[in-house]
Amino acid sequence: MTILARLGGVALGLACMIGTAYAVDADQVRVDPNKGQFQTVYGNALPPIGYVEMCAREPKECRAIGGKPVHLALTPDRWNLVYQVNTFVNGKIAPMSDEELYGKPEYWTFPTDAGDCEDYLLLKKRYLEGLGFPSEALLITVVLDEKNQGHAVLTVTTDKGDFVLDNRRNDVLRWNNTGYTYLKRQSAEDPRQWVSLTKKAPANSGTVAAGAAKK
Numbered sequence: 001m002t003i004l005a006r007l008g009g010v011a012l013g014l015a016c017m018i019g020t021a022y023a024v025d026a027d028q029v030r031v032d033p034n035k036g037q038f039q040t041v042y043g044n045a046l047p048p049i050g051y052v053e054m055c056a057r058e059p060k061e062c063r064a065i066g067g068k069p070v071h072l073a074l075t076p077d078r079w080n081l082v083y084q085v086n087t088f089v090n091g092k093i094a095p096m097s098d099e100e101l102y103g104k105p106e107y108w109t110f111p112t113d114a115g116d117c118e119d120y121l122l123l124k125k126r127y128l129e130g131l132g133f134p135s136e137a138l139l140i141t142v143v144l145d146e147k148n149q150g151h152a153v154l155t156v157t158t159d160k161g162d163f164v165l166d167n168r169r170n171d172v173l174r175w176n177n178t179g180y181t182y183l184k185r186q187s188a189e190d191p192r193q194w195v196s197l198t199k200k201a202p203a204n205s206g207t208v209a210a211g212a213a214k215k
Helices: 048-057 075-093 099-100 118-128
Strands: 044-047 137-145 151-160 159-166 169-174 181-186 194-196
Touching: 044 137, 075 118, 075 169, 118 137, 169 181
Parallel strands: none
Antiparallel strands: 044 194, 137 151, 137 181, 151 159, 159 169, 181 194
């Protein structure tokens, strides 16, 4: 089933009609439970400054709902929806830095036609929540990429591992197959609180690099 059908056509348009031939059955992503498919949390962390500023502007987007960690059952239907949302948003939004768009090094917002990495993931999170995914399973995550530059992705926590929606690729990969170094992510209990995914906090961990707009 397409995203268009699930959302009743709201805001997505005909471009969303992605064929189910691209769907991956959940059975194909089963792995040995000892292979580290779940990210490890090491304690508290500071949220990115762009996220803090967005919450100040739009507090409803960051409200706590008394949640708890969720490992969502990764059914074939859910896997297909995750793939469709990732692919649709990647095709809908043009990569452009916050400096180019807003004249600021970092500005988190929901994009309409252009944005950088955190804007992509905010829109994906909103669409997935609209499709019935619990917000506790959709966690904003900050990483270092292969060039040691800041980047942001959306982590979906499932019973078959933590999977990453990335504006740089349409494939939805398990976190430990991306080649990234994971720094921190939102807490499932309270989206305003962040947790560390590394034992040692890196320098300049409160920002996401402007270069993260690149696909």
